[in-house]
Amino acid sequence: MNFLLRIWRQKNRQTPGKLVDYQVRDISPNTSFLEMLDILNEQLLDRGEEPIAFDSDCREGICGACSLTVNGEAHGPDHPGAVCELYMRKFRDGATITIEPFRVGAFPIVKDLVIDRSGLDRIVEAGGFITARAGSAPEANSILIPKHDADIAMEAAACIGCGACAAACPNGSAMLFTSAKVSHLAFLPQGHPERESRVLKMVSVMDAEGFGNCTN
Incomplete structure (x- = not known):
């Protein structure tokens, strides 16, 4: 498969960026999107050009590092899933x-496709934890939690913190991320004592980081 890639190149956050065209050829349909970028970078290095900077880590849809917008969609057209789970067979040949x-706005560009998502970390630092006495681990069944509550908490905890919700939101709001981090603790008895102060602290930091408001 052959593709024309229009990729955002930007030296740093102070330098204006632009879209640069690259051709990639003979790409297997079973190649992942990030592997395709790896192939392109190898070609650029062979030509003595600077490779494209982009983030990735686990490449299994777990870590949330691969924060790319593909054809205007956060993580690309294969929903649900991160861009590392996107395969080139989702695109037509010659696309x-x-x-x-x-x-x-709250994710400043570091270089090319790399952004600074540390604002999400600071939201979690503000309240994404419980206060507990240190010591040996408690007996696992000392606090009984109904399965329904545990399931709801797990659904919220499944958020990988990639920031796609903010990227997809026209206001750049991180409300979905923040509410997921608030909810997965609030649904569990360990998180109940601080549930009100947690919301206030995390929303305050979210606003201070420059994320937009949710209009839903």
């Missing part, structure tokens, strides 16, 4: 693919 970083 033009535009690749950009997440466009969120």
